[in-house]
Amino acid sequence: MNFTRWSARLPGTQRRAAARTEHTVPTDRRGEGSVPAARAEQLTDDPPCVPAVDELPARDVLDHVPALVALVHGPDHHIAYVNDAYTTAFGVRPVGTPARESLPELAELGLLPLLDQVLRSGKPRTLKSRKALDGRTYTFTCTPVVESGDRDGGVLLFATDVTDHAEAAERLRASERRQRETAVTLQRSLLPQELEQPDDLRIAATYQPGGTEAAVGGDWYDVITLGGGRTALVIGDVMGRGVRAAAVMGQLRTAVRAYARLDLPPHEVLQLLDGLAAEIDPNQIATCVYAVHDPNEGRLVYASAGHLPILVRDENGTVLRTDEPTGPPLGTGGWIHASGSVPLGPGSTAVLYTDGLVERRDEDLDEGIAALERALSGATGTPQVVCDRLVRSAGVTADHYDDVAVLVLQHPARTGPDGELFRNAALELLGGIEAAPRARAFASGVLTSWRFPADLHDLGVLATSELVANSLQHGTPPMRLRLRRTDRRLIIEVTDGDDHLPRRRRAEPGDESGRGIDIVATIASGWGARRTPGGGKAVWCEFLLPKG
Numbered sequence: 001m002n003f004t005r006w007s008a009r010l011p012g013t014q015r016r017a018a019a020r021t022e023h024t025v026p027t028d029r030r031g032e033g034s035v036p037a038a039r040a041e042q043l044t045d046d047p048p049c050v051p052a053v054d055e056l057p058a059r060d061v062l063d064h065v066p067a068l069v070a071l072v073h074g075p076d077h078h079i080a081y082v083n084d085a086y087t088t089a090f091g092v093r094p095v096g097t098p099a100r101e102s103l104p105e106l107a108e109l110g111l112l113p114l115l116d117q118v119l120r121s122g123k124p125r126t127l128k129s130r131k132a133l134d135g136r137t138y139t140f141t142c143t144p145v146v147e148s149g150d151r152d153g154g155v156l157l158f159a160t161d162v163t164d165h166a167e168a169a170e171r172l173r174a175s176e177r178r179q180r181e182t183a184v185t186l187q188r189s190l191l192p193q194e195l196e197q198p199d200d201l202r203i204a205a206t207y208q209p210g211g212t213e214a215a216v217g218g219d220w221y222d223v224i225t226l227g228g229g230r231t232a233l234v235i236g237d238v239m240g241r242g243v244r245a246a247a248v249m250g251q252l253r254t255a256v257r258a259y260a261r262l263d264l265p266p267h268e269v270l271q272l273l274d275g276l277a278a279e280i281d282p283n284q285i286a287t288c289v290y291a292v293h294d295p296n297e298g299r300l301v302y303a304s305a306g307h308l309p310i311l312v313r314d315e316n317g318t319v320l321r322t323d324e325p326t327g328p329p330l331g332t333g334g335w336i337h338a339s340g341s342v343p344l345g346p347g348s349t350a351v352l353y354t355d356g357l358v359e360r361r362d363e364d365l366d367e368g369i370a371a372l373e374r375a376l377s378g379a380t381g382t383p384q385v386v387c388d389r390l391v392r393s394a395g396v397t398a399d400h401y402d403d404v405a406v407l408v409l410q411h412p413a414r415t416g417p418d419g420e421l422f423r424n425a426a427l428e429l430l431g432g433i434e435a436a437p438r439a440r441a442f443a444s445g446v447l448t449s450w451r452f453p454a455d456l457h458d459l460g461v462l463a464t465s466e467l468v469a470n471s472l473q474h475g476t477p478p479m480r481l482r483l484r485r486t487d488r489r490l491i492i493e494v495t496d497g498d499d500h501l502p503r504r505r506r507a508e509p510g511d512e513s514g515r516g517i518d519i520v521a522t523i524a525s526g527w528g529a530r531r532t533p534g535g536g537k538a539v540w541c542e543f544l545l546p547k548g
Contacts, residue, residue: 204383218245315347
């Protein structure tokens with residue numbers, strides 16, 4: 001094999017040689033004003049001539065190149081040459097043998113098909129960062145070498161050692177993976193480990209972190225039982241990525257649970273969250289929806305801070321998208337939030353979600369919400385089944401580019417024996433103090449018809465008496481008594497027109513009043529008070545039913 005014939009010729013050599021010829025001073029010309037050759041050599045500033053590239057010994061140059069170099073020829077890629085660096089890395093390779101037999105390292109890396117492609121197309125190809133048999137990582141560049149008039153060409157293989165770069169890149173990727181795992185762990189630990197399941201609702205949720213190419217965001221959700229049969233539901237999205245977004249999310253979720261215990265209207269909860277978000281980090285904002293379900297009203301009262309609309313599917317399959325009121329995201333400040341409501345009667349399903357479920361880079365956001373509406377209209381089954389179906393219909397996979405959080409709640413339509421476990425009874429408290437004995441008689445009759453055991457019957461009548469007496473003494477008309485039973489508890493609630501909330505206090509021995517709420521708090525499983533939307537208040541207590 002003639003190595004010189006298969007060495008690469010760099011273009012432009014002839015032009016440089018010609019240029020040097022033109023600058024040579026002729027020695028055989030003599031004329032007027034001519035300068036002796038010796039003086040001409042002294043006066044010239046031209047640099048001394050250097051050898052042309054073609055004049056350099058190619059084998060000596062390639063032998064001392066630290067990169068791996070190999071030259072193969074023909075369709076079988078017979079070895080024409082390997083340099084010293086190649087021999088040091090992979091051992092002696094016999095000249096004239098096919099690469100498939102004598103260059104197993106190339107076969108292991110899948111380079112032989114690439115050599116075929118380069119030889120066939122006449123275009124160079126590069127294979128980046130491949131780990132070879134010697135444990136080092138190389139970037140391989142294959143360049144066609146064709147001599148004019150020759151039917152069979154060759155390929156010059158040039159391998160650059162990039163082990164240090166590859167190891168640094170792998171360390172960076174490992175660090176990013178650890179950071180992402182930390183963020184995902186923090187995110188999941190801050191989300192509810194087990195959803196609260198209210199008496200009147202069935203709830204399921206899903207959280208799907210973004211793929212490995214996307215940093216973990218601040219999506220979150222929660223379910224909070226408020227007592228008295230009411231349930232708060234919240235979903236939000238911190239507009240950030242990584243551990244910081246997850247940490248802010250955790251603080252907001254904790255704050256929501258604290259504010260929810262105050263039993264405030266949804267817009268007041270968001271108002272408090274807005275100020276808190278600005279204090280946590282003024283550079284990060286978050287969207288949020290806070291909603292409260294009251295089974296007595298059959299509605300979902302909500303407030304939104306820049307979040308996506310709630311979708312509600314009724315028992316007939318019709319999907320309603322909530323509209324206003326929607327305020328700016330949390331943390332922006334200067335906005336007075338407002339509450340709205342949407343029907344959520346028996347047989348209805350509501351969906352709260354974050355933008356990762358419906359937002360796509362190549363389509364409008366409204367198109368994504370419309371697609372979710374269509375998927376929800378045909379989604380039936382348990383909340384978890386509905387949740388999984390919505391996620392699949394949106395095309396969310398493990399490598400999704402954004403976090404996804406979905407919260408699905410259903411208000412089941414109960415009939416037959418199951419319906420007998422959920423009962424309501426109400427009495428308008430008209431008149432003066434004579435309303436108290438009527439309320440006790442009404443509660444006794446209702447609890448007897450519901451077949452409660454004697455001890456629970458007596459406790460229920462006592463709690464009714466104390467709540468009604470408190471309302472008659474400190475409240476204003478209209479007044480109403482409501483009894484409600486579920487499969488788990490008895491709830492007693494009294495409403496009136498005065499918005500002053502009672503509080504539990506210790507009555508002194510000489511006090512003639514002030515013991516009613518203390519008695520209720522002592523005998524009941526829980527109690528509370530809240531202001532009602534139309535003005536006034538509601539005071540409630542509840543008793544857990546015996547199991548079995």
